[in-house]
Amino acid sequence: MSEVREIRLTVNGKSYEGRCEPRKLLVDFVREDLGLTGTHIGCEHGICGACTILFNGEAARSCLMFAVQAQGAELLTVEGLARGEELHPLQQAFHEHHALQCGYCTPGMLIAALDFLATNPAPTEDEIREGISSVLCRCTGYVNIVKAVAAAAEMMRGASGRSFSPRPLPNPPPQAGEGRVGAMRGEEGPA
Numbered sequence: 001m002s003e004v005r006e007i008r009l010t011v012n013g014k015s016y017e018g019r020c021e022p023r024k025l026l027v028d029f030v031r032e033d034l035g036l037t038g039t040h041i042g043c044e045h046g047i048c049g050a051c052t053i054l055f056n057g058e059a060a061r062s063c064l065m066f067a068v069q070a071q072g073a074e075l076l077t078v079e080g081l082a083r084g085e086e087l088h089p090l091q092q093a094f095h096e097h098h099a100l101q102c103g104y105c106t107p108g109m110l111i112a113a114l115d116f117l118a119t120n121p122a123p124t125e126d127e128i129r130e131g132i133s134s135v136l137c138r139c140t141g142y143v144n145i146v147k148a149v150a151a152a153a154e155m156m157r158g159a160s161g162r163s164f165s166p167r168p169l170p171n172p173p174p175q176a177g178e179g180r181v182g183a184m185r186g187e188e189g190p191a
Contacts, residue, residue, distance in 0.1 A: 009070045011036065012080025020067050027051045029067035030077060038078035038107045042136075049135030052108035053077050059115035059134070078107035081114070089155035090114055090148070099148035101139035108135045113149045121157055125150065 002021040009016055011034060018033050025044075030036050030053070042050030044063050051063040054076035081088035087095070090110050100106045109132060116123070116131030123131060128149045129142065137145065 005068050007067055007071050009072065010074045012076060022066060022068050024067045025063055026053075026065040026067045026070055027062035029070075030062060030075070033067075036077050036079050040104055040107055042104070042108075047136070048105070049108040049112060050105055052111045052135060054111060054115060057118075059112055076111070076114075078110055081110060088114075090117075090152040093148040093152035093155065094145075097144045097148040097151060099140065099144040105135055105137045105139075109137065109145060113152070117149070117153050117156060121153060123150070123153060128153075 002023060004019045005022055006017065006019055007029070011030065016034055018029070020029055020033060027039055027041055030039050031041070039053055039062055040050040041063060042048035046061040046064040049061065051061055052059050053062045054060070055062075055065070055070070056073050081091055088110075090113055094100060094106065094110065099109075112132055112135045113128075116128070120127055120131065125146055128146045132142070132145060132149060
């Protein structure tokens with residue numbers, strides 16, 4: 001059995017610490033150890049993009065990284081997009097434009113679109129198609145996804161009167177005792 005290693009990282013503005021074997025994938029750590037199941041596991045080969053997260057501000061496939069590689073990193077998952085009950089403009093636009101069917105690719109698509117809009121806040125339709133091409137969708141044909149990303153870009157530029165930065169604001173800091181994964185406390189069983 002591999003030696004268990006400590007890992008400390010920030011996810012969605014909240015500090016976490018836990019323990020895992022060096023071979024554990026980041027996507028599995030986020031889902032199983034942190035309980036953030038919005039990040040999906042698709043192909044496990046880095047092809048489909050369902051596991052896309054922001055890793056230190058850049059889109060990354062969490063199925064291609066080991067959790068220990070995230071030591072000290074700052075991650076953003078789909079759970080970190082909304083501000084409390086207020087949806088991020090991308091989430092709102094996906095809802096309004098019916099930009100999903102089965103929803104499996106949606107978390108990765110939202111994060112990929114967020115990363116894309118951070119570098120291109122006023123994209124053309126062709127640029128949007130290229131910008132989201134890293135995430136595969138087998139249901140929608142992309143038409144409504146492209147419309148949703150365009151609408152979100154407009155909202156994020158302030159056209160709707162709301163001011164959103166391309167990257168969401170961090171959530172409030174954790175309260176005492178929050179953010180610790182069970183294995184760090186020596187507890188047995190699920191974290």
